[in-house]
Amino acid sequence: MTPDRADHRDLIAASFCQSLRPLLVLGGDGAIAAASEGAGWLLGWRAAELAGVRLEDLVVPADVLRNCRGDAPCGATGLLQVQMRTAPGDLVPVEIRCSRFEQGGSRHCLLFLTDLRQRGHEDELRAVRLAKLSLLNQVSEALYGAHLSLEQILQAVLICVTAGEGLRFNRAFLLLIDETQEVLRGELAIGPGDREEAWRIWSDLAGERADLFAMMTTYDRSVKQTDTAVNAIVARMGVPLAETTHLLVRTMATRQAVRAGLSTPGPGVEAVLGWLGCAEFAVAPLTTRSGPLGVIIADNAFSRTPISDLDLEFLQMFANQSAAAIENSRLYGELERRLIDLRKAHQKQREDQETLMRMERLSVMGETSAVVAHELRNPLVAIGGFARALVRSMGQDDPNRQFAAIITEEVARMERIIHDLLDFIRPLKQTRETVVVDDLVRETVGRYLKRLEEKAISLDWDLGSGGAAVRCHPGEIQQVLENYLVNAMQAAGDGGFVTVATRALEGGVRVSVADNGPGFAPDLADKLFSPFFSTKPTGSGLGLTICAQIVKSHGGVTEAVNRPGGGAEFAFILPLPKDDEEAGPGAGVTTGNGL
Ligand code: ADP
Numbered sequence: 135m136t137p138d139r140a141d142h143r144d145l146i147a148a149s150f151c152q153s154l155r156p157l158l159v160l161g162g163d164g165a166i167a168a169a170s171e172g173a174g175w176l177l178g179w180r181a182a183e184l185a186g187v188r189l190e191d192l193v194v195p196a197d198v199l200r201n202c203r204g205d206a207p208c209g210a211t212g213l214l215q216v217q218m219r220t221a222p223g224d225l226v227p228v229e230i231r232c233s234r235f236e237q238g239g240s241r242h243c244l245l246f247l248t249d250l251r252q253r254g255h256e257d258e259l260r261a262v263r264l265a266k267l268s269l270l271n272q273v274s275e276a277l278y279g280a281h282l283s284l285e286q287i288l289q290a291v292l293i294c295v296t297a298g299e300g301l302r303f304n305r306a307f308l309l310l311i312d313e314t315q316e317v318l319r320g321e322l323a324i325g326p327g328d329r330e331e332a333w334r335i336w337s338d339l340a341g342e343r344a345d346l347f348a349m350m351t352t353y354d355r356s357v358k359q360t361d362t363a364v365n366a367i368v369a370r371m372g373v374p375l376a377e378t379t380h381l382l383v384r385t386m387a388t389r390q391a392v393r394a395g396l397s398t399p400g401p402g403v404e405a406v407l408g409w410l411g412c413a414e415f416a417v418a419p420l421t422t423r424s425g426p427l428g429v430i431i432a433d434n435a436f437s438r439t440p441i442s443d444l445d446l447e448f449l450q451m452f453a454n455q456s457a458a459a460i461e462n463s464r465l466y467g468e469l470e471r472r473l474i475d476l477r478k479a480h481q482k483q484r485e486d487q488e489t490l491m492r493m494e495r496l497s498v499m500g501e502t503s504a505v506v507a508h509e510l511r512n513p514l515v516a517i518g519g520f521a522r523a524l525v526r527s528m529g530q531d532d533p534n535r536q537f538a539a540i541i542t543e544e545v546a547r548m549e550r551i552i553h554d555l556l557d558f559i560r561p562l563k564q565t566r567e568t569v570v571v572d573d574l575v576r577e578t579v580g581r582y583l584k585r586l587e588e589k590a591i592s593l594d595w596d597l598g599s600g601g602a603a604v605r606c607h608p609g610e611i612q613q614v615l616e617n618y619l620v621n622a623m624q625a626a627g628d629g630g631f632v633t634v635a636t637r638a639l640e641g642g643v644r645v646s647v648a649d650n651g652p653g654f655a656p657d658l659a660d661k662l663f664s665p666f667f668s669t670k671p672t673g674s675g676l677g678l679t680i681c682a683q684i685v686k687s688h689g690g691v692t693e694a695v696n697r698p699g700g701g702a703e704f705a706f707i708l709p710l711p712k713d714d715e716e717a718g719p720g721a722g723v724t725t726g727n728g729l
Contacts, residue, residue: 151181156228156247162240164188176228176249178221189245192219215250227251259444266301266448269294274455284463291456292324295432301448303416303432303441307368309382310420310428311375318382318428320371326436327363367409373402381406382417386426391418391450393441406431416441418453422461430456500559507552507559514552518545547672554676557613558665562687566605568711571636571643572597574608578615579634582623589628596635602643604708606688611708614681618647618704621677624670625651625702639707642690646705653696662694681706 150157153170156177161167166184174181177192190196194217214232217225227250234243288308295306305325312319373380378387380402385392394403395414406415412435420427430453434441521541528535575597586593622632626649633648654662654669661667663682668675682692690708697703 156249158184158189158245158247160189160243160245162242164190167242173247176220176226176247177218178224193217194219194225218247229253263444270448270451270455274459284460284467287456287459287463288322289324291430291452291460292322294452295430295449296324301432301445301452303445303449304434304436305364305410305432307364307371307410307431308428309368309371309373309431311426316375318373318375318386320368321428323364323368325364328436371409373405377402382429382431385417385429386419386421389419389421389426391416391446391453393446410435413438414441416446416449418446418449420453420457420460422457424461427457427460429453503555504559507555511549511552514545514549518542518549521545543672550672551674551676554674554680558676558680558683562684563607563610565607567608568603569606569608569611570601570603571599571645571708572601574611575615575634575636575645578612579619582616582619586623586632589623589630591623591626591628591630591632594631594633596633599636599638599643599645602638602710604643604688605711606708607684610684611688614684614706615645615647617677617681618706621704622647622649622651622702625649625653627651631701642707642709644705644707646693646703648697648701648703650699650701653700653702654694656696659694663692678704 147168150159150168150170154172154175155170156173156175157170158166158173159168165186165188169179169181169184171181173179174184177184179187214230216228216230218228220226229248229250231246231248232243233246234241236242292306292308295301295303305323307323308321309318310321311317373382375383377383381392381394381400382402384402393414393416394400394406396407397414406417407413410431410433412433415431415433418430418432420429430449432441432449521538524538525535525542528538576595579593579595583593619632619634623630626632631650633646635644635646635648637644637646658667658669663678664675665679666675667678678692678694685692685706685708688708690706693703693705693707695703695705
């Protein structure tokens, strides 16, 4: 043997002895020739003391390896599971694998020992991993497949972080970047308020199946009512994104879940510990391809279980799934909103088209009505004239006199309708003058003083617009006022009461005519300004429609209200001229005189 090879042997022997793996070398006589450091640990001996011990003295049942000797095959193949006696006398479950080798002409058997208790722990870990992975899979399927609202998704995410079958954290907090894109803000939280609640919920959750929907139901049943404390905490959570060194903001930038606590001080850590009131927490970023969405913070505030690497690993995996689901749901929501907008736009377009067609038809009808009204006016005047002459010529006791009188009244009514109809059809004037409103009102109402007096209607003036002027067609506005006034006089009746008032508003002037008549039925309020709506036996129902048209063409609005003390008030508001329009009293103003 060359010195080189001898050196190698020494090296191998030394490595064997120092190995932490439990290894034994069996000599030709069935006694242990050498034992590794790991075998010593496993069996509670010092490794060197194991040399010379017979293997069968250590193995239970002893006969399993009775014939196992270095120089002869024991017949055992593959893996053997036995119990091995330790120095203190305990029995340890061990799995043994034999491997033969030759050295310097003699045969040996190398035994690899595996502590089955250790394997049990590893199996447990593997089982936990598997369960969590399966849950993750379920959750992602559920989040994508089911049509959950964004709120339900957020809730499901936090449930999985805390549920017994999920990641098993005590509490979970969700923070999302708000719509200003400037602040990471607390959104939702799940978890018990104190230790007692925690115990109650955990025992409730124990044995629940790892099914997302089952967990959500359990959540609704057991947790929802109790998470006021955590929601109070989450409401306080907020970090400006400009604080780039803050742990939460940094976590989103590094895209890596971290564990932090009293032992890892740094920017933001204290603030989070302050919110949570515990010693340790985990943060996982919610990030998507289009950027960060927020973070999940989880802690074990009540059980005080340390957060393991495995917990962190799963929290991160889970956060990735959740982020994708959240973004998906947001995109879906956005899509839905756009679809609704599109439908609305489509509907509006259809309505506009219909309005246009209706307007075209109305315009044709308007022209036709104008021609018909004109044609009817002259014969009506003639019929009315003759009917009145007939009435006058008949004696009081003439039996036909009442029929002739009816003809007169009905013709008068038809004349009124034709007059209003022509008014309604006539295009509105586009010319505008600057007019002092109070003057215009005084002038217009002044013309009715005699009629008011005849009907013994008291008139109250309350002109308080302070000389405000508007741009208008004075004749048209006068027509509106007259219409209001005539209606008010009819409503007030003989001996009634009418008030005409003006007021300066911000940006406009309000003119109103109120009476102490019966007012109108509230359910008719919408119809008063509609064409041909009338509650009067001889009304055309066009007066208020014309008023509304005129006021609208002046950029104003009309109003009709019942007064609390009885009677109605009809008003219109005209806008004050804009800065670039001729404005205010004095600047080319037309007063009411000479309208
Ligand atoms: P007409 O006077 O020909 O009926 P209008 O368009 O002027 O047509 O009025 C429509 C309806 O509005 C009236 O028939 C009446 O029912 C209601 N109305 C108008 N003014 C008053 C008022 N001052 N008080 C109560 N109802 C009113």
